[in-house]
Amino acid sequence: MVAGLLRRITQFRYLGYAMLGGGFLAVESGYASAWLCIVGASLVWPLSLHLSVKSPVGPRYIQAFENFAGALCAALFQFPPVQFMALLVSLVSGNLAQGGIRRLPEALFAVGIGWMAGDWARSRLGLAFELTPTGLSDFVGYAHILLFTSMLSAAGYDRSLRMHRARSELKEESLALHAFSNRIAKYVDPVLSKKLRAGAAPQLPHRRLWVSACFVDLVGFTEMSSRMVPEAVCETVNLFLARVSRLVVKMNGRMDKFLGDGVLITFGDSNESCSRQGTADAMLAFCARMPQTVIELNQELDRRALPASLAMRMGAASGYCTVGDFGEGERLDYTVIGPAVNLASRLEALAPEDGLLIDEATHKLASEHWSRQHIGTREIKGLSEAVNLWQMELG
Numbered sequence: 001m002v003a004g005l006l007r008r009i010t011q012f013r014y015l016g017y018a019m020l021g022g023g024f025l026a027v028e029s030g031y032a033s034a035w036l037c038i039v040g041a042s043l044v045w046p047l048s049l050h051l052s053v054k055s056p057v058g059p060r061y062i063q064a065f066e067n068f069a070g071a072l073c074a075a076l077f078q079f080p081p082v083q084f085m086a087l088l089v090s091l092v093s094g095n096l097a098q099g100g101i102r103r104l105p106e107a108l109f110a111v112g113i114g115w116m117a118g119d120w121a122r123s124r125l126g127l128a129f130e131l132t133p134t135g136l137s138d139f140v141g142y143a144h145i146l147l148f149t150s151m152l153s154a155a156g157y158d159r160s161l162r163m164h165r166a167r168s169e170l171k172e173e174s175l176a177l178h179a180f181s182n183r184i185a186k187y188v189d190p191v192l193s194k195k196l197r198a199g200a201a202p203q204l205p206h207r208r209l210w211v212s213a214c215f216v217d218l219v220g221f222t223e224m225s226s227r228m229v230p231e232a233v234c235e236t237v238n239l240f241l242a243r244v245s246r247l248v249v250k251m252n253g254r255m256d257k258f259l260g261d262g263v264l265i266t267f268g269d270s271n272e273s274c275s276r277q278g279t280a281d282a283m284l285a286f287c288a289r290m291p292q293t294v295i296e297l298n299q300e301l302d303r304r305a306l307p308a309s310l311a312m313r314m315g316a317a318s319g320y321c322t323v324g325d326f327g328e329g330e331r332l333d334y335t336v337i338g339p340a341v342n343l344a345s346r347l348e349a350l351a352p353e354d355g356l357l358i359d360e361a362t363h364k365l366a367s368e369h370w371s372r373q374h375i376g377t378r379e380i381k382g383l384s385e386a387v388n389l390w391q392m393e394l395g
Contacts, residue, residue, distance in 0.1 A: 063103075067091050067110035068117070075118025080133040082141035086148075093148040096156075206324030210276050211269050212283040212362060213341045214253075214316040215348035216244065216290065217262035221310065225261075228307060236308045237261055239300060243293050251286040256335055262348075266336050269323045280318055280365035284392065287314055287356050288370075291394045294354075315347025317359040343387070346380050350389070360388040 070091055074084050088111065095107035121127075133141075218240065225233045237260075244263055248255050254270040255263060265286065268279035294312055301308050321338025340361075347357040363372060371393045377386040 060103075063095060064106065064110045067095070067107050068114035071111040071114030072118040072121075075115045076122050076127060078122070082133060082138050086141040086145050089145045089148045093152040096152055206322055208320055209269050209323050210279065210318070211321040211323065211336055211338065211340055212267045212279045212316065212318040213256075213321070213336065213344040214265045214267075214283050214287060214314060215259075215262060215344050216265065216312055216314050217259075217348055219311040219313055219353050221261040221308075224308060232306050232308070235304070236301065236306055236310075240297060240310065243297055244290075247286060247289055247293055251282055251289070253282065253286055264336075264341070264344075266341075269321075269336055276318070277365045277367065280362050281367050281370075283316055283318075283362070284358075284366055284370050287316060287392065288394055290314065291354060311353050313348060313351040313353055314356040315344045315349070315351050315358075316356060316362055317341075317343035317347060318361040318365060319343075339383075342382060343380065346382075347389070350378065352391075354394065356392045356394055358390045358392055360390070363388070363390045 070087055074087050079087065091111060092104065092107055095103040221236075225236075228236070240261070241258060241263065244265075245255055248265050251267075252271055252274075253265050253267045256266050257264040265283075267283040267286070268274060268276075271279075274282070290312060294310055298308075298310055301310070317340040319338060319340035321336045321340055323336050325332045325334050326337070327333050340359075343359055347359065351357040357375075358366075358372065363374075366372070372390045373393075375389050375391050378389050380387050
């Protein structure tokens with residue numbers, strides 16, 4: 001209530017200035033009845049403030065009326081040039097302070113309309129004020145102009161400082177946010193990161209897509225890591241994941257999960273325009289490159305004197321899966337859920353060292369140039385029927 005009253009008190013101040021100024025000028029010019037103007041101003045000004053408190057009209061419209069009424073009073077009393085300029089500076093300064101330069105045209109328009117209305121009313125009413133400025137009134141007028149222009153300049157300077165400070169803070173926040181975004185992006189697959197940066201919805205919709213999934217796991221690394229210092233374990237796994245990630249991006253796949261010393265890679269969910277055969281071939285092309293990737297990784301481990309000699313095995317399957325965000329609240333995971341993912345995980349556990357097992361669906365979709373052989377059927381946990389297994393030759 002107090003804050004609202006203080007804000008309203010600043011309204012209509014120029015109307016009061018005009019009426020009081022006109023009254024005092026009239027007194028100085030010898031008009032005995034001019035004291036009525038002063039009394040009227042003393043009554044109208046508080047009344048207008050009271051009405052403005054009760055009025056739902058916004059400050060912009062109140063300011064426009066204030067511009068009109070101030071110029072109207074100046075025309076009725078026929079303010080001398082210095083006093084009129086003082087009033088005009090007051091009005092314009094108030095508009096600039098409240099609304100910036102964009103309020104200037106409408107302020108001048110309201111002042112012009114008010115002046116014409118006052119001049120017309122003065123001629124119709126036969127008013128003939130001939131206010132004679134004195135040294136005191138001129139001094140007050142010039143002081144008024146100086147005061148308001150100084151206040152406006154100070155307000156502009158203060159606003160420019162605050163804007164400069166705000167820009168500096170915004171730039172710092174932007175750099176910090178950019179650094180944080182880049183840091184967070186490393187925890188997210190590059191394909192998903194691009195979708196989120198492009199303005200995707202807060203929660204990506206669930207879709208049913210044909211997906212080829214591949215599990216890659218390091219053979220015997222769990223037992224090997226128990227004999228290694230933590231720093232060596234970390235460096236070895238990081239080198240493995242970095243090389244696999246680069247290969248996945250190159251082959252247009254998506255790194256779905258890091259599973260300790262293993263990874264889940266999907267094809268088809270990041271490129272929905274690709275055919276089923278294209279999806280299967282892209283996955284098998286990735287698998288065919290993995291042996292050479294492991295060889296290069298072991299060479300890098302030797303150069304770094306890390307006590308690890310890595311081997312891997314892989315399992316791959318294809319089928320319809322549900323793709324999208326899973327989880328609620330503050331934690332989401334964009335992932336793939338479906339039989340093909342579960343089957344790929346089971347096949348990876350059955351695969352020989354440096355080998356790849358694929359399911360019947362992937363075998364039927366894959367191009368003929370991928371050499372593979374049927375190795376029989378196998379009961380798979382979680383499936384009601386035995387699964388035909390195919391082993392693909394790598395390297």
